[in-house]
Amino acid sequence: MFSHIFVGITDFDRALSFYDALFEILGVESRFCERDRPWAGWQSAGQQRPYFAISRPHNGQPHEPGNGQMVAFMANTREAVRQAHARALKNGGTCEGPPGLRPEYHAHYYGA
Structure with missing residues (x-):
């Protein structure tokens, strides 16, 4: 049903540290991390979908409710x-x- 869930963030390094630590415990593996963009994503071991991603909003505007969130359906x-x-x-x-x-x-x- 879900392709991915995208969560907007304001502090990439802080969010990356938080989710890396959390997903290590849960056995969720890194899918990608591009610090220069910045965005990162994780997936269940051995699976391509669904995945969870974080980034600053694509439109360059500040993250706020309704800007920077995405739930994508397959x-x-x-x-x-x-x-x-x-x-x-x-x-x-x-x-x-x-x-x-x-x-x-x-x-x-x-x-x-």
């Missing part, structure tokens, strides 16, 4: 992403980017 096809995006807009959602590739996440990430 879709089996790009067409399903397009349809889900259209349905979400029809039912009161807002668009933060049309369906398309998001190479800043990875080469084949397709989302909306």
Whole structure:
């Protein structure tokens, strides 16, 4: 059901230290850590999804309630992403980017 959960943070080093220590106890492994971006993610051992990620908000604005959080649902096809995006807009959602590739996440990430 879930692809990933993204939590906005204000102090990357503090958050990284917190989650690294917590996930070591829980047996959750590091997936990536890019200090220059800054963002980091973790996943259950041997699994690609779902994963948990932290970063400053992508839009560069300060983290605050409603900015910097993301819960992403899995879709089996790009067409399903397009349809889900259209349905979400029809039912009161807002668009933060049309369906398309998001190479800043990875080469084949397709989302909306």
